[in-house]
Amino acid sequence: xxxxxxxxxxxxxxxxxxxxxxxxxxxxxxxxxxxxxxxxxxxxxxxxxxxxxxxxxxxxxxxxxxxxxxxxxxxxxxxxxxxxxxxxxxxxxxxxxxxxxxxxxxxxxxxxxxxxxxxxxxxxxxxxxxxxxxxxxxxxxxxxxxxxxxxxxxxxxxxxxxxxxxxxxxxxxxxxxxxxxxxxxxxxxxxxxxxxxxxxxxxxxxxxxxxxxxxxxxxxxxxxxxxxxxxxxxxxxxxxxxxxxxxxxxxxxxxxxxxxxxxxxxxxxxxxxxxxxxxxxxxxxxxxxxxxxxxxxxxxxxxxxxxxxxxxxxxxxxxxxxxxxxxxxxxxxxxxxxxxxxxxxxxxxxxxxxxxxxxxxxxxxxxxxxxxxxxxxxxxxxxxxxxxxxxxxxxxxxxxxxxxxxxxxxxxxxxxxxxxxxxxxxxxxxxxxxxxxxxxxxxxxxxxxxxxxxxxxxxxxxxxxxxxxxxxxxxxxxxxxxxxxxxxxxxxxxxxxxxxxxxxxxxxxx
Ligand SMILES: Cc1cc2nc3c(=O)[nH]c(=O)nc-3n(C[C@H](O)[C@H](O)[C@H](O)COP(=O)(O)OP(=O)(O)OC[C@H]3O[C@@H](n4cnc5c(N)ncnc54)[C@H](O)[C@@H]3O)c2cc1C
Numbered sequence: 001x002x003x004x005x006x007x008x009x010x011x012x013x014x015x016x017x018x019x020x021x022x023x024x025x026x027x028x029x030x031x032x033x034x035x036x037x038x039x040x041x042x043x044x045x046x047x048x049x050x051x052x053x054x055x056x057x058x059x060x061x062x063x064x065x066x067x068x069x070x071x072x073x074x075x076x077x078x079x080x081x082x083x084x085x086x087x088x089x090x091x092x093x094x095x096x097x098x099x100x101x102x103x104x105x106x107x108x109x110x111x112x113x114x115x116x117x118x119x120x121x122x123x124x125x126x127x128x129x130x131x132x133x134x135x136x137x138x139x140x141x142x143x144x145x146x147x148x149x150x151x152x153x154x155x156x157x158x159x160x161x162x163x164x165x166x167x168x169x170x171x172x173x174x175x176x177x178x179x180x181x182x183x184x185x186x187x188x189x190x191x192x193x194x195x196x197x198x199x200x201x202x203x204x205x206x207x208x209x210x211x212x213x214x215x216x217x218x219x220x221x222x223x224x225x226x227x228x229x230x231x232x233x234x235x236x237x238x239x240x241x242x243x244x245x246x247x248x249x250x251x252x253x254x255x256x257x258x259x260x261x262x263x264x265x266x267x268x269x270x271x272x273x274x275x276x277x278x279x280x281x282x283x284x285x286x287x288x289x290x291x292x293x294x295x296x297x298x299x300x301x302x303x304x305x306x307x308x309x310x311x312x313x314x315x316x317x318x319x320x321x322x323x324x325x326x327x328x329x330x331x332x333x334x335x336x337x338x339x340x341x342x343x344x345x346x347x348x349x350x351x352x353x354x355x356x357x358x359x360x361x362x363x364x365x366x367x368x369x370x371x372x373x374x375x376x377x378x379x380x381x382x383x384x385x386x387x388x389x390x391x392x393x394x395x396x397x398x399x400x401x402x403x404x405x406x407x408x409x410x411x412x413x414x415x416x417x418x419x420x421x422x423x424x425x426x427x428x429x430x431x432x433x434x435x436x437x438x439x440x441x442x443x444x445x446x447x448x449x450x451x452x453x454x455x456x457x458x459x460x461x462x463x464x465x466x467x468x469x470x471x472x473x474x475x476x477x478x479x480x481x482x483x484x485x486x487x488x489x490x491x492x493x494x495x496x497x498x499x500x501x502x503x504x505x506x507x508x509x510x
Contacts, residue, residue: 004037004179006199006206011037012498013491014197014210016184016250017217018042019049019243020160021463021483021490023167025214026176027127028491034498036176036491037208039199041183041217041245046283048164049218050242050435050464051483055287056156056163057316058124058131059477060117061090068153071121072131082144083133088151090114096151096475100317104264106468108444113469113478113485120485121154128166130157147398152316152477159286163480183249187213187459189257194458211498212458214490215448216483219436219464220248221268222280230265230438234327239273241287241432244280250465254440258450259459263467265438269474270323272299273432275333276356288349291427292319295415296345296397297338298385300370301329304377306385311414313400316476326431335370337382337426339419345397356428366424384408386418435479439467446490458497460490 013029015022018040026036040047062068064087069076093114097105125131131154135146156163171178179201186198188207196209220226224236226248255261277289292315299322301307308325312318326334335358338346350357358369363382367375388405395403395417405411440461441449448459463483470478 004177006179006182006201006208009037009177010209011035012211013214013494014039014208014212015214015216015491016197017049017215017463018047018178019216019218019463019483020051020163020167020480021487022214022216023164023171024124024484024487025216025460025462025491025494026171027167027174028488029214029495030174030176032492032495034211034495037210038171038176038178039182039184039197040178040180041249042243043181046243046245047180048160048243050246051480052160052164052283053242053281053286054156054160054163054480056159057134057152057477057480058121058154058156059093059152059475059481060121061093061114062088062118062153067118071118071125072154075133082146083135084145084147085153086148088153092151093117096317097478100473100475101471104471109466109469112444112489113482116485117481120481120488123488124484127170129163130166131155132157142396142398156480161286184217184253185249187253187257189456192457194456212460212494214460214462214494215250215254215465216462216487216490217250217465218243218246219439220251221246221433221436223247227433227436230436231268232266234332235433237332238270238327238431238433239277240280241271241273241289241434242281246435246464251438251440254448254459254461254465257456259448259456260441260451260453261438261467262441263438263469264471267437267470267472268324269320269434269437269470269479270431271319271434272323272326272334272336272429274354274356275428275430276354277432285352285354288352289354289432290349291336291429293346293350294322294336296342296417297336298382298412298419299334299336300373300378300381301334302331302372302374304374304379304381306381306408306410307334309410309413311404311412311416317473319476320434320474321472323431323433326429331372333372333428333430335373335426335428337366337419337424339417339424340421341417343425350427357425358428359423359425361422361424363419363424366426370426371428382419385412386420389416389418391418435464437467437470439465441468442466442486445493446486447493460494462486462490
């Protein structure tokens with residue numbers, strides 16, 4: 001890595017961050033003829049932000065296999081006789097996004113995200129990122145056929161690490177320098193417009209002048225004080241699933257120069273996460289501390305009681321909000337309990353070495369092994385649950401099968417199987433926070449708006465920093481798509497602004 005002399009750098013576009021959104025912004029700005037510089041708070045060895053930790057779910061609309069082939073041409077040569085990809089239309093994507101966010105998602109942002117998603121997927125693939133069918137994760141084999149549910153047909157091959165490897169190589173080929181261990185600490189705004197950034201570099205502060213600045217430096221999920229302040233009491237105790245560097249600095253910097261806070265500041269994406277996982281993500285384990293297959297079992301708290309409908313929907317529609325339910329439970333933990341009938345449906349994350357698991361051949365023996373759980377309460381819960389299962393309705397993991405319980409205080413409305421087949425196995429989880437939903441308000445060109453809805457000339461935002469897309473819940477695979485979509489847009493807009501600052505932005509404020 002050649003040393004960068006930041007005192008002499010004067011890029012057209014300065015990108016803050018070096019995760020997925022930032023890399024897409026840098027590539028896009030470069031495609032639009034800008035000289036680009038990237039600043040990254042993390043040292044080289046910890047680079048990649050939350051994007052590194054992703055499994056690679058990537059949500060985009062497609063009308064059929066032809067659209068998938070346009071993203072992944074090699075698919076045309078594969079034998080797809082036993083695969084039913086179905087379709088995932090823009091309308092379905094809108095329906096999912098709006099239903100999951102309780103109809104609060106900003107319609108303009110949603111429109112940009114959803115209508116551009118197929119084109120964004122093709123663009124990402126053109127940058128060299130490889131995709132593959134999400135068999136086993138988003139489709140189960142039933143009667144010899146894989147049938148996709150939930151819209152996530154293609155995943156990023158190799159997940160976050162491979163995606164980033166490709167994007168870093170791309171940026172390097174373009175000659176875009178990245179200054180690592182160089183956090184931006186302040187934005188420079190002169191005569192209304194952004195003219196650069198102050199950063200900390202090798203123990204000193206340095207002012208870097210730029211034609212435009214793209215902030216793509218994450219939310220405040222890594223910052224316990226901000227989590228407690230905005231998400232509420234208890235959230236400072238949550239584990240962080242990803243990077244330790246998303247401390248909310250970008251949001252603070254933007255607000256310090258008058259950017260408008262926007263979106264669900266008391267909301268976040270959080271999941272069930274192994275109780276013994278480290279405080280922040282482990283680069284070697286990635287997303288595997290997550291435990292997403294609770295729809296095939298039951299969830300119990302310290303009282304041994306169920307506290308949510310585990311089968312309300314496919315996990316991709318509930319996993320991101322059920323982490324918050326664990327914060328509300330005594331001791332902030334839960335156990336996920338399964339029997340042998342569904343073991344084959346559990347994903348690889350249940351079989352990693354660093355898993356907190358209990359197993360027994362009887363429910364009574366298991367009850368004694370569920371640390372922190374009232375054994376009597378647990379056995380009562382299972383007895384009542386087993387008796388309430390509508391076993392006359394066939395079980396099918398690929399559809400909302402309607403195999404419900406009946407008459408419980410909280411019914412399980414799909415995939416309700418009695419726990420009756422040993423060995424019984426259980427997994428100890430707490431809340432793992434993924435990313436926060438609050439951000440700044442951006443325009444259709446990814447320009448950051450001020451408190452009064454005016455554009456701050458020369459300032460753009462992308463990725464987790466964008467507020468207004470997600471409220472309450474989230475559809476899996478949308479984070480990477482949002483980062484790529486708004487990163488690409490911000491990069492292109494910033495490049496155009498840097499070349500012609502008077503005609504855009506500044507004039508818009510006049
Ligand atoms: C375990 C896990 C699994 C996930 N799985 C998926 C998935 O399968 N599909 C999906 O779509 N989404 C997934 N997500 C969500 C997804 O990772 C994020 O939504 C997305 O990657 C965010 O991209 P970003 O570029 O905005 O942020 P990041 O990738 O976090 O990048 C932000 C960067 O900014 C840097 N930074 C912070 N402060 C500063 C500063 N002051 N100056 C300079 N740099 C700074 C950080 O170090 C970081 O590198 C997952 C997240 C996690 C944690």
